Every structure is written in C-alpha cells, then in structure tokens.
Amino acid sequence: xxKILKWIAIVIVIVFVGLQFRRPAKTNPPIDQAQTIEAHTxxxxxxxxxxxxxxxxxxxxxxxxPWYSNVAPVSWFVIGHVDDARRAMNLSEWGQRDKDRQSxxxxxxxxxxxxxxxxxxxxxPMHPGSKLSVDDVKTLCAWTEAERSRFNSR
Numbered sequence: 001x002x003k004i005l006k007w008i009a010i011v012i013v014i015v016f017v018g019l020q021f022r023r024p025a026k027t028n029p030p031i032d033q034a035q036t037i038e039a040h041t042x043x044x045x046x047x048x049x050x051x052x053x054x055x056x057x058x059x060x061x062x063x064x065x066p067w068y069s070n071v072a073p074v075s076w077f078v079i080g081h082v083d084d085a086r087r088a089m090n091l092s093e094w095g096q097r098d099k100d101r102q103s104x105x106x107x108x109x110x111x112x113x114x115x116x117x118x119x120x121x122x123x124x125p126m127h128p129g130s131k132l133s134v135d136d137v138k139t140l141c142a143w144t145e146a147e148r149s150r151f152n153s154r
Contacts, residue, residue, distance in 0.1 A: 023072050029061045031061050036092055051140075053130055058085035058120075089105050
C-alpha cells in the first residue's frame with residue numbers, strides 16, 4: 001500500500017510540474033489615456049481610489065498580477081477571469097463605447113456592487129481592502145448616477 005501511495009504522489013508531482021509549462025499569457029495591453037474612464041468622466045479622487053483598489057485588477061489593462069497567477073492550474077482561473085472581466089467592462093477602453101453603452105455600464109456597475117456581486121467573493125480574500133463598505137457603495141453609486149445624468153443632459 002505504501003508503494004502505491006508513493007507512486008501516486010510521484011505522478012501528482014510530475015503532472016503538477018508539467019502543468020507549469022502550459023499557462024495562458026498574462027497581458028496588460030497598452031493604455032491610451034484618452035480612452036480611459038478617467039478621461040471620459042468627471043471622476044473624484046475618492047472614486048478613482050475605489051476603482052483602483054476594487055475594480056482595476058480585473059476590469060482594466062492595469063492588472064497587478066499576484067504571485068499565484070504564475071502557478072497552474074490557479075493561473076488558468078485567474079487569467080481567464082481577467083480576460084472575461086475585460087470583455088464585460090474594460091475601464092481602460094471606456095471611450096471606445098458609445099454614450100448609451102457607457103450609461104448602461106455605469107448603471108450595471110452600481111447594481112452589481114449594491115447586490116454584492118462585485119468585487120467577486122473569490123477576489124476579496126486575497127486582496128485585502130478590495131471589499132467595498134456601505135459608504136464605498138454609496139459613493140460609487142452616487143458618482144455613477146451623476147455621470148449618467150451628465151450624459152443625458154448633453
């Protein structure tokens with residue numbers, strides 16, 4: 001029985017090491033500052049700080065890749081999640097969307113943080129400070145509403 005367990009452990013280690021050679025690419029595409037959400041909205045420093053600490057790692061091209069994003073199979077989950085999040089809403093490419101879509105994304109942003117859907121529960125434990133307080137949610141939702149009103153008044 002010990003011999004079997006030893007061989008199972010050896011196979012698991014070999015598979016784990018082999019997985020390290022098959023990782024998707026971690027990317028941070030170049031950022032055109034004229035296309036960022038900061039360039040297209042009237043953002044307060046407080047809102048900018050909240051987006052930086054709770055949103056930008058997944059929803060922008062400014063991802064700070066943590067150490068565990070280098071270890072397969074966790075790297076597959078992290079990189080896939082960031083890629084999906086950027087497709088859903090990329091704050092670095094905000095200006096590429098029309099005003100109507102931007103307005104809908106602002107509403108969605110408020111809805112998801114109010115519901116507690118964002119930031120993800122899988123993200124917050126490894127990123128202290130990313131969890132939004134009730135006041136943070138109020139601040140972000142007030143800002144998104146003000147921006148939506150500004151878009152509609154044009």
